[in-house]
Amino acid sequence: MASDRLQSLLRAAFPEAEELTVEDRTGGGDHFQVTVRSKRFADMPLLEQHRTVYDALSEPLRDGTIHELRIKTREANA
Amino acid sequence: MSELSDRIKDVIEREPVALFMKGTPQFVMCGNSDRALRALRQAGAPVTAVDILPDPAIRQELSALSGWPTIPQVFVGGELVGGADIAQELSESGELERVLEAKLGAAYRDDAEERVVDVLAPTHR
Numbered sequence: 001m002a003s004d005r006l007q008s009l010l011r012a013a014f015p016e017a018e019e020l021t022v023e024d025r026t027g028g029g030d031h032f033q034v035t036v037r038s039k040r041f042a043d044m045p046l047l048e049q050h051r052t053v054y055d056a057l058s059e060p061l062r063d064g065t066i067h068e069l070r071i072k073t074r075e076a077n078a
Numbered sequence: 079m080s081e082l083s084d085r086i087k088d089v090i091e092r093e094p095v096a097l098f099m100k101g102t103p104q105f106v107m108c109g110n111s112d113r114a115l116r117a118l119r120q121a122g123a124p125v126t127a128v129d130i131l132p133d134p135a136i137r138q139e140l141s142a143l144s145g146w147p148t149i150p151q152v153f154v155g156g157e158l159v160g161g162a163d164i165a166q167e168l169s170e171s172g173e174l175e176r177v178l179e180a181k182l183g184a185a186y187r188d189d190a191e192e193r194v195v196d197v198l199a200p201t202h203r
Contacts, residue, residue, distance in 0.1 A: 046160060046164050046167065046168070047158065047159070047160050047164065050160060050161070050163065050164060051145075051146075054146075054147050054148075058147070061147050061148070068109075068110065069148060070110075070162075070163055071161075071163050072163065
């Protein structure tokens with residue numbers, strides 16, 4: 001499953017994440033909603049937060065696995 | 079640098095708000111491009127749209143310039159703001175209007191029109 005692959009790539013990139021979900025929005029395995037909640041995002045501009053997620057998923061973005069990616073990043077509560 | 083890349087860069091640098099999207103504001107071809115456009119409209123922003131669909135090279139050159147892998151891409155005052163999720167999030171929190179004011183001045187709404195620019199044409203202005 002593509003969502004499992006995304007999940008493990010994100011888990012490897014954000015081992016500290018307090019919340020990490022990958023939702024297959026259409027059930028087709030190519031439109032995803034990703035949510036990452038991490039203390040790493042504190043004081044990080046939204047643009048950079050999303051970049052770190054893109055970086056973690058650069059491979060499935062490049063090889064066409066991901067047709068659409070929605071990202072939600074949140075600072076973890078201290 | 080290719081000519082196309084130069085023209086894309088020109089749009090980013092010269093237009094107050096540049097939206098690289100699938101389709102045009104009159105005929106949006108993708109839900110995410112629609113979300114970004116709605117966010118900009120909500121904030122009362124002027125929008126210069128570039129349709130990336132006519133040639134895959136547009137998207138390649140754009141992402142090479144911006145370092146952002148997906149479409150749409152929103153630029154304000156020459157700077158990447160983000161994609162659809164960020165545009166929507168900033169719009170909902172009111173932050174997008176603050177960014178627009180900071181970059182374009184408080185009167186940015188006054189001549190907020192939407193237009194489309196073709197980066198494939200040799201001269202677009």
